[in-house]
Amino acid sequence: MIPHQFDYAAPKSLDEALKAIADGAKPLSGGMSLVPMMKLRLAAPDRVVDLARLKELSYVREEGSALHVGATTIHYDVESSAAVKSKCPLLAETAGFIGDVQIRNMGTMGGSVAHNDPSADYPAALQALEAKIVLKGANGERTVSAADFFVDTFTTSLEEGEIVREVVVPVEAAGTGTSYAKVLQPASGFAIVGIAVRVRKSGGKISMARIGVTGLANCSYRATAAEKALEGTAGSDADIQAAAALVAQGADANSDLHASAEYRTHLAKVHAGRAIKAALGKTA
Amino acid sequence: MATTTIIKKHEPSIGKRLRRKEDPRLITGTATYVEDLQMPGMHYAMVVRSPHGAANIKSIDTSAAAAMPGVAAIFTGKDILHIAGVPCGASLPGLRVPDHKILAQDRVYFVGHPVAVVVATDKYVARDAADAIEVDYDVLQAVADPEKALAPGAPAVHPQWPDNTAFTFHQEGGDIEKAFKEADVIVKERIVSQRLIPSAMEPRGVVASWHAAEKSLTLYTSTQVPHLVRTLIAQMLGIDENRVRVVAPEVGGGFGSKLNVYAEEALMSFVSMKIGKPVKWIESRRENFLTTIHGRGHVDYYEVAAKKDGTILGIKVKLIQDLGSYHQLLTPAIPTLSVLMLPGLYRSKNMSADIIGVFTNCVPTDAYRGAGRPEATHGIERMVDILAAELKMDPAEIRLKNFIRNEEFPFPTATGLIYDTGDYAAPLRKALETVNYTELRKEQAEARKQGRLMGIGICTYGEICAMGPSPATPAGGWESATVKIEPSGKVTVMTGVSPHGQGEETTFSQIAADALGIDVEDILVQHGDTAIVQYGIGTFGSRATAVGGAALHFALQEIITKIKKFGAMLLETEDITYSDGQCTCNKTGKSISIKEIAGAAYRAMKLPANTEPGLVATYFWEPPNFTFPFGAHIMVSEVEKETGNISIKRYVAIDDCGNVLNPLIVDGQVHGGVAQGLGQALWEQAVYDDNGQLVTGEFTDYTMPRAHMMPWIESGHTVTPTPVNPLGVKGVGEAGTIGASPAAVNSVVDALSPLGVRHIDMPMTPEKIWKLVNGRNA
Known part of the structure; x- marks a missing residue:
C-alpha cells in the first residue's frame, strides 16, 4: 500500500494551481479516490497539486435563484450548510449519504464530480437538479450542464488542464419536494443504486418531475421516461409505480458480486418508487 | 516486625465488571505493535508475490531492482534451499504434505505466493524495487473450487497428486447402518460454510534482528504463539533454540490467523542473518487478504436418520475441506475438529464422517475463530431444523427431546469425547423465556396472515474448549504460569498464554488478587516474550483462562504455601491463616503482611526449614480433559419481500461458559463472536x-460487519461450572461465533418457510433472498 514516488504541491491560489495542472500535475481534491488508487499503484502521477487547501474554492453562496458550491467544499459542509438544507435540500440530503463521517470530512464536491465514479452519490442529485458545472482552465472558464458533464465511467467533459471550479444548483421554488434513496453496497458504501427525485405540484397535478440515477449503469443519467410518465398525473400510488417502472429504461445495468444487472434494475425501480413517494410527501 | 495493624479486608474482584487494564494504552494509541518498532540500521523488506493462481516460473530478473540506490539485497527461491519448509503440525494417516518452501521454487500455487524478497534502506525504495523485479511466468490453469478440484480431469494443484486429494479420513461411532435402517425418516442436505478472511485489525508484521557475534536472533512477530514460533523457526533455520528470542508485542487481534508459523517469519530472519541488519516487514491489507490463512471452506453433505417422534438415531456427513495449496500449521487438523463436534448436544451415539481434504490454488485455510466447530454446529443445527420441518415439529421441542440428560454426564460421545458437565435445556429455556417464545410464535402466525415474512431461528450449540489435553493436541495442551512476589510485595505474573485482545492482563490479575488477598493494581501480568516468560503454548481454542488461568491458580497455591512458611516463622507459630494479604496467628491475632514477608524472604536473614530464599513459583498444568461449554441463541428476523433485505428484530445469546470471572470481558467476547x-x-x-x-481482495468488496449493521445483543448466562479445572471456567472466546450463524440462517429459513424454502447457504445476501422470495433458486 505504498504509492510510487511523487511530488506534492499545495499552491496558495487557484491561478498557481491551474498553472501547475497545465504543466501536467494531477489535481487532488480530498483524495478519497485518487489516494487509494495511488496506494494500489493503479494510478502513478509524477506530480500532485492539492486543490483541497484552496480556501477560495470552499464556499456556499446564494446568488439570485441559484446556490454556488465551491469545488473544495467538503461533503460535511454541504450536508450541514443551513443555506443548502433550506434552499436545495436534495443536495444536502445526498451529501449525507456519501461514505462515512471521515470521508465526508475529507472528500470535496469538485473531487467527487470530476472523478465521476459511476456509483458516486452526487451525480444523481446533480442530474435531477439540472446543475451547472463551472470549469476553469488556464485559458478561462466555461459552464457545462450536468447532463453533458457526466460522460461515462470515470469520464467527464473536463478538458486537459481544466478543473471543476464550482457547481451551481437551483434554489428550489416553493412547493418542490425532493428525496434521495440509496441502496448501499454493503462493503464499500457506494451506491448499488441511488435515485434522486425532485417533484413540484400545482393544481393537484405534478407539474415538474426530475429523476437522477446513479449506480445502475456506467454513468449517472436522468430518467426522462419516468419523469414524463409522472408529470401531469396526480401522483397516486399507481402513478408512482408506473413511473418508477420506467426508471431503468434505456440503461445498460451493471452487474457485480453485490448485485446482478437484474437485481440492480429491480432495486432501481423499487427505490425510485420510494423516492418519488417521499418527495411527493414533501411538496405540501 | 509482626504487627496487629488491620490491613483492609480484601474485596473479591472475580465476578466484577472490571475495566480492562490493557485499554488505556490501546485507547490512547501508546501501545507498541511490531510496526512501531524502530532500531538503528533497520532495513525494510517487501515480498514479490505471484499474480497468478498457478504458473511455472520461467525466469526472474532482479538486475534493475538490484541497481536501485538503497537496495541492500534481493533473494529468490534458489537462495533459501537450506531452510526447512513452513511446518505442518498436524499428522493424519496418509497425509500428503507438499514441501512448502518460504520462497517459490519453479512454480507458484496461489495468488500471493512469495517469489522474491527485496530489502532496502527504506520501505519506499523497497516497494519500488519490488516492482522492478521481473518475473516471467508460464501461466497454468488453476482450480479454486474444492468440488471442481475433485472432478475428473481437473487441473492438478500439485502435479505429483493429480486427484488433488491431500487426505481422506473416516471416523465412526455406534452402529450407523442400523440407525439408518431403523429410521422412519432420513433428511439430507448440502451445506456450505464459505471461505472467510479472518481480518485481524492489525495485519501480520515481523522485525528480525540477527546478532552475529552471539549467533542469536530476536524475532518480533504479531503472533498468538510466540513459544511455538521460537521452536519452529529455530528448527527451520538451524539455529539453537536457546539463542532465539521471540517477542509478541501488542498484537492487534488474530482470531486464529496468527496461530501459525508463516514463511515471512523465517524469511525475514534469514534476510537479517544475511545482511547483518534488523529487517522489518509489515503486511499490507492486500497481502493480508491474499496470504494470511483463510477460515472455513467446507462443502458438507449431511444425512440425519430419525424416528417420527423426532428422536435422532444417527448422523452421517461427507465433509469436503478446501485446504488451499499448502498445509499451514494446523490446516488438515481443522476439519477433524468438525467431526469431533458432530454429535452436538444430542444423545445419538451413531455417527459416521468422511473427510476429503482437497488442494486448491488458493491461500491455505486454517484455524479461524471456532476452527471446525462453527462449521459442524452450523451443519448439525441446520439439519435439526430441517428434520423438525420435515416432521412438523417445533424446533425448540425437537432439541429438548434429543438433548443429553443432566444425569448422563460425564457423557461419552460417539466421537470419543467425554462431555464434562451440562444442563443443555437451561440456556434454551432461558432464551425462549427471554423472547417470550409462545407469544412470538403467535405474533409470527399473525404476521404470516398479513403476508409478512417473519422468522424465529434457534441454535443450541456445544463447544470443545480449553484446548486441551496434550495427547489430543499437536504441540502440547498444557499451560504454564509463574508468580513472582517481588521484595516490595508487588506481584508479577508471567503467563505462557499470549493474549492478543482477550484481556487476560485483567482476568489473571483478578485470579491472583483474590488468591493473594491483595489489590488488582498490585499485580502486573507479563506475556509474549520468550526471554521473560517460561515456555507456554499460547492463546487459541478458548484455552487461555481455562488452561492458563488454571496453571496460574496452582502456581498461586504453591506461592501461598511458601508465604505461610515464612509467615509461620516470623510469627513464631504454626497456627496461622493467610487471608487479605497477610498471615495471622489464629491465637494471638498478630499478623504480618505479604510485603513484610516478601522482604524477609529476599533478605533471608533467617529461613524456614527446607525452604529456599525468594518468593517465586512456576506451575505447568496439564488439563485432564477439554471443557464443553454450551448455549442457545435465538434470532428473530423479518424479510422485506420487495428487496430481500433481512432485518434482525431481536438477538438473544445465552451462554454457559461456567464461572464468569469478568462479566464485562465475557460480554465483549460474546458480542464480538456474534458479530463474526x-x-x-x-x-x-x-x-x-x-x-x-x-x-473479494479488498474491504471494498469483502463485507465486514460494522457497528451500524449489528443488532442489539441481549446476552445472558446460565452457570454450570466445569469440574475439569479449579476455576470452573470453560472458555468463551468462540461461543458467539459458533452460535450465531445457525441462529441467523434458521431464522431466515423459518421466515421463508411458507414459500417452501428449506435451506439457504451463506452469506444470505439480499439478492439471494429476493430470488428465493420470487420462487427461484438463489
Whole structure:
C-alpha cells in the first residue's frame, strides 16, 4: 500500500494551481479516490497539486435563484450548510449519504464530480437538479450542464488542464419536494443504486418531475421516461409505480458480486418508487 | 516486625465488571505493535508475490531492482534451499504434505505466493524495487473450487497428486447402518460454510534482528504463539533454540490467523542473518487478504436418520475441506475438529464422517475463530431444523427431546469425547423465556396472515474448549504460569498464554488478587516474550483462562504455601491463616503482611526449614480433559419481500461458559463472536474466480460487519461450572461465533418457510433472498 514516488504541491491560489495542472500535475481534491488508487499503484502521477487547501474554492453562496458550491467544499459542509438544507435540500440530503463521517470530512464536491465514479452519490442529485458545472482552465472558464458533464465511467467533459471550479444548483421554488434513496453496497458504501427525485405540484397535478440515477449503469443519467410518465398525473400510488417502472429504461445495468444487472434494475425501480413517494410527501 | 495493624479486608474482584487494564494504552494509541518498532540500521523488506493462481516460473530478473540506490539485497527461491519448509503440525494417516518452501521454487500455487524478497534502506525504495523485479511466468490453469478440484480431469494443484486429494479420513461411532435402517425418516442436505478472511485489525508484521557475534536472533512477530514460533523457526533455520528470542508485542487481534508459523517469519530472519541488519516487514491489507490463512471452506453433505417422534438415531456427513495449496500449521487438523463436534448436544451415539481434504490454488485455510466447530454446529443445527420441518415439529421441542440428560454426564460421545458437565435445556429455556417464545410464535402466525415474512431461528450449540489435553493436541495442551512476589510485595505474573485482545492482563490479575488477598493494581501480568516468560503454548481454542488461568491458580497455591512458611516463622507459630494479604496467628491475632514477608524472604536473614530464599513459583498444568461449554441463541428476523433485505428484530445469546470471572470481558467476547458469526451468515465471503484470483481482495468488496449493521445483543448466562479445572471456567472466546450463524440462517429459513424454502447457504445476501422470495433458486 505504498504509492510510487511523487511530488506534492499545495499552491496558495487557484491561478498557481491551474498553472501547475497545465504543466501536467494531477489535481487532488480530498483524495478519497485518487489516494487509494495511488496506494494500489493503479494510478502513478509524477506530480500532485492539492486543490483541497484552496480556501477560495470552499464556499456556499446564494446568488439570485441559484446556490454556488465551491469545488473544495467538503461533503460535511454541504450536508450541514443551513443555506443548502433550506434552499436545495436534495443536495444536502445526498451529501449525507456519501461514505462515512471521515470521508465526508475529507472528500470535496469538485473531487467527487470530476472523478465521476459511476456509483458516486452526487451525480444523481446533480442530474435531477439540472446543475451547472463551472470549469476553469488556464485559458478561462466555461459552464457545462450536468447532463453533458457526466460522460461515462470515470469520464467527464473536463478538458486537459481544466478543473471543476464550482457547481451551481437551483434554489428550489416553493412547493418542490425532493428525496434521495440509496441502496448501499454493503462493503464499500457506494451506491448499488441511488435515485434522486425532485417533484413540484400545482393544481393537484405534478407539474415538474426530475429523476437522477446513479449506480445502475456506467454513468449517472436522468430518467426522462419516468419523469414524463409522472408529470401531469396526480401522483397516486399507481402513478408512482408506473413511473418508477420506467426508471431503468434505456440503461445498460451493471452487474457485480453485490448485485446482478437484474437485481440492480429491480432495486432501481423499487427505490425510485420510494423516492418519488417521499418527495411527493414533501411538496405540501 | 509482626504487627496487629488491620490491613483492609480484601474485596473479591472475580465476578466484577472490571475495566480492562490493557485499554488505556490501546485507547490512547501508546501501545507498541511490531510496526512501531524502530532500531538503528533497520532495513525494510517487501515480498514479490505471484499474480497468478498457478504458473511455472520461467525466469526472474532482479538486475534493475538490484541497481536501485538503497537496495541492500534481493533473494529468490534458489537462495533459501537450506531452510526447512513452513511446518505442518498436524499428522493424519496418509497425509500428503507438499514441501512448502518460504520462497517459490519453479512454480507458484496461489495468488500471493512469495517469489522474491527485496530489502532496502527504506520501505519506499523497497516497494519500488519490488516492482522492478521481473518475473516471467508460464501461466497454468488453476482450480479454486474444492468440488471442481475433485472432478475428473481437473487441473492438478500439485502435479505429483493429480486427484488433488491431500487426505481422506473416516471416523465412526455406534452402529450407523442400523440407525439408518431403523429410521422412519432420513433428511439430507448440502451445506456450505464459505471461505472467510479472518481480518485481524492489525495485519501480520515481523522485525528480525540477527546478532552475529552471539549467533542469536530476536524475532518480533504479531503472533498468538510466540513459544511455538521460537521452536519452529529455530528448527527451520538451524539455529539453537536457546539463542532465539521471540517477542509478541501488542498484537492487534488474530482470531486464529496468527496461530501459525508463516514463511515471512523465517524469511525475514534469514534476510537479517544475511545482511547483518534488523529487517522489518509489515503486511499490507492486500497481502493480508491474499496470504494470511483463510477460515472455513467446507462443502458438507449431511444425512440425519430419525424416528417420527423426532428422536435422532444417527448422523452421517461427507465433509469436503478446501485446504488451499499448502498445509499451514494446523490446516488438515481443522476439519477433524468438525467431526469431533458432530454429535452436538444430542444423545445419538451413531455417527459416521468422511473427510476429503482437497488442494486448491488458493491461500491455505486454517484455524479461524471456532476452527471446525462453527462449521459442524452450523451443519448439525441446520439439519435439526430441517428434520423438525420435515416432521412438523417445533424446533425448540425437537432439541429438548434429543438433548443429553443432566444425569448422563460425564457423557461419552460417539466421537470419543467425554462431555464434562451440562444442563443443555437451561440456556434454551432461558432464551425462549427471554423472547417470550409462545407469544412470538403467535405474533409470527399473525404476521404470516398479513403476508409478512417473519422468522424465529434457534441454535443450541456445544463447544470443545480449553484446548486441551496434550495427547489430543499437536504441540502440547498444557499451560504454564509463574508468580513472582517481588521484595516490595508487588506481584508479577508471567503467563505462557499470549493474549492478543482477550484481556487476560485483567482476568489473571483478578485470579491472583483474590488468591493473594491483595489489590488488582498490585499485580502486573507479563506475556509474549520468550526471554521473560517460561515456555507456554499460547492463546487459541478458548484455552487461555481455562488452561492458563488454571496453571496460574496452582502456581498461586504453591506461592501461598511458601508465604505461610515464612509467615509461620516470623510469627513464631504454626497456627496461622493467610487471608487479605497477610498471615495471622489464629491465637494471638498478630499478623504480618505479604510485603513484610516478601522482604524477609529476599533478605533471608533467617529461613524456614527446607525452604529456599525468594518468593517465586512456576506451575505447568496439564488439563485432564477439554471443557464443553454450551448455549442457545435465538434470532428473530423479518424479510422485506420487495428487496430481500433481512432485518434482525431481536438477538438473544445465552451462554454457559461456567464461572464468569469478568462479566464485562465475557460480554465483549460474546458480542464480538456474534458479530463474526453474523458476518458469515449475512455478509462475508472470500470469492475466488476460476483463475484463482481473489475477487473479494479488498474491504471494498469483502463485507465486514460494522457497528451500524449489528443488532442489539441481549446476552445472558446460565452457570454450570466445569469440574475439569479449579476455576470452573470453560472458555468463551468462540461461543458467539459458533452460535450465531445457525441462529441467523434458521431464522431466515423459518421466515421463508411458507414459500417452501428449506435451506439457504451463506452469506444470505439480499439478492439471494429476493430470488428465493420470487420462487427461484438463489
